[in-house]
Amino acid sequence: MQDISSQPPHRPRVGIIGTGFMGGVHARSARLAGARIVGVAGTRIERARQHGFGRPFASADELIESGEIDVVHICTPNNLHAPLTLKALAAGLAVICEKPLATDVETAVLMAARAAEAGLVATVPFVYRFHAMAREARQRVARGDAGRVVLVQGSYLQDWLLRPEDDNWRVDPEIGGASRVFADIGSHWCDLAEFVTGDRITEVSAQTAVVQQARAGNGPVLTEDLVTVQFRTRGGALGSVTTSQVSPGRKNRLFLEVSGTEESIAFDQEQPERLWIGRRDGARLLVRDPETLSPAAVPYSPLPAGHPQGYYDCFDAFVAESYAALRGEQRDGLPTFEDGVRAARICAAVLDSARTGEWTPC
Numbered sequence: 432m433q434d435i436s437s438q439p440p441h442r443p444r445v446g447i448i449g450t451g452f453m454g455g456v457h458a459r460s461a462r463l464a465g466a467r468i469v470g471v472a473g474t475r476i477e478r479a480r481q482h483g484f485g486r487p488f489a490s491a492d493e494l495i496e497s498g499e500i501d502v503v504h505i506c507t508p509n510n511l512h513a514p515l516t517l518k519a520l521a522a523g524l525a526v527i528c529e530k531p532l533a534t535d536v537e538t539a540v541l542m543a544a545r546a547a548e549a550g551l552v553a554t555v556p557f558v559y560r561f562h563a564m565a566r567e568a569r570q571r572v573a574r575g576d577a578g579r580v581v582l583v584q585g586s587y588l589q590d591w592l593l594r595p596e597d598d599n600w601r602v603d604p605e606i607g608g609a610s611r612v613f614a615d616i617g618s619h620w621c622d623l624a625e626f627v628t629g630d631r632i633t634e635v636s637a638q639t640a641v642v643q644q645a646r647a648g649n650g651p652v653l654t655e656d657l658v659t660v661q662f663r664t665r666g667g668a669l670g671s672v673t674t675s676q677v678s679p680g681r682k683n684r685l686f687l688e689v690s691g692t693e694e695s696i697a698f699d700q701e702q703p704e705r706l707w708i709g710r711r712d713g714a715r716l717l718v719r720d721p722e723t724l725s726p727a728a729v730p731y732s733p734l735p736a737g738h739p740q741g742y743y744d745c746f747d748a749f750v751a752e753s754y755a756a757l758r759g760e761q762r763d764g765l766p767t768f769e770d771g772v773r774a775a776r777i778c779a780a781v782l783d784s785a786r787t788g789e790w791t792p793c
Contacts, residue, residue, distance in 0.1 A: 532771030577691030
């Protein structure tokens with residue numbers, strides 16, 4: 432595999448739609464990947480100027496139709512993902528769209544189909560795939576170190592919406608969609624679990640709860656604060672995951688443990704330099720070191736051992752590989768709109784199961 436840190440032979444011309452936190456993350460990674468950020472559209476134009484997003488455009492439509500860009504990064508609230516993506520694809524632009532890809536399955540399927548019909552690069556930032564130790568976990572499962580996978584379990588816990596005065600556009604289903612917690616962070620966990628195991632979740636049994644019944648005086652809360660899910664996989668494993676945005680002290684704790692008949696493998700996104708390996712005769716910590724990692728993980732470990740990598744490094748790798756796809760280079764594990772559709776299907780099944788109390792296929 433080619434070094435992901437290498438600069439592309441030409442500079443993609445990039446537009447950013449959305450000037451919040453994620454817009455800044457995308458812009459940073461775009462610059463590091465060698466792109467030229469032509470312009471930005473969003474509601475915080477002054478902030479965009481300060482962070483080097485490129486020249487302000489009057490609207491997202493103007494940026495998309497400008498003829499000055501090759502790829503657009505869509506970093507807006509969820510309800511705008513689909514209309515902006517469809518406009519960009521119709522204009523012949525490659526698209527990097529934040530998750531969830533859409534607020535319903537049918538629209539996500541349409542977006543993926545339009546991208547495929549147009550032959551355009553279309554990716555979704557499921558960036559936890561790009562941790563070196565997540566790649567190492569995937570390789571261990573693929574080569575049989577774990578044996579037959581029988582259990583997949585974990586959690587994704589945050590606390591940023593713990594209190595009733597905590598509020599955000601994601602709470603509003605008209606903007607964020609029918610699901611909040613699971614669409615926002617459960618999608619990341621499920622994507623990583625399926626990526627590491629190479630297996631598919633086929634059926635779910637879910638419960639949801641609203642902990643804060645009202646937020647910031649804006650009326651009743653209609654989207655979930657936490658979700659628990661039991662599931663079965665195509666390969667016969669059982670599993671469970673808990674997702675929450677109201678767990679005190681947990682900031683961004685994605686934890687995944689895969690147990691096979693020979694070993695268990697555990698990854699904690701807040702401790703991404705380490706992989707816990709457990710066997711019947713003992714356990715050990717595998718520390719990120721490009722000198723000892725598998726060939727599948729080495730390209731995602733550009734720094735020497737002892738020089739911590741993290742979230743930005745994952746995002747940088749994701750954006751660089753998306754741009755490599757523009758040049759016709761295929762990289763293993765690049766998350767596409769098809770992966771966004773997959774996340775939408777699981778999320779819809781979770782909501783259906785929570786509503787009916789029944790096991791629901793996905």
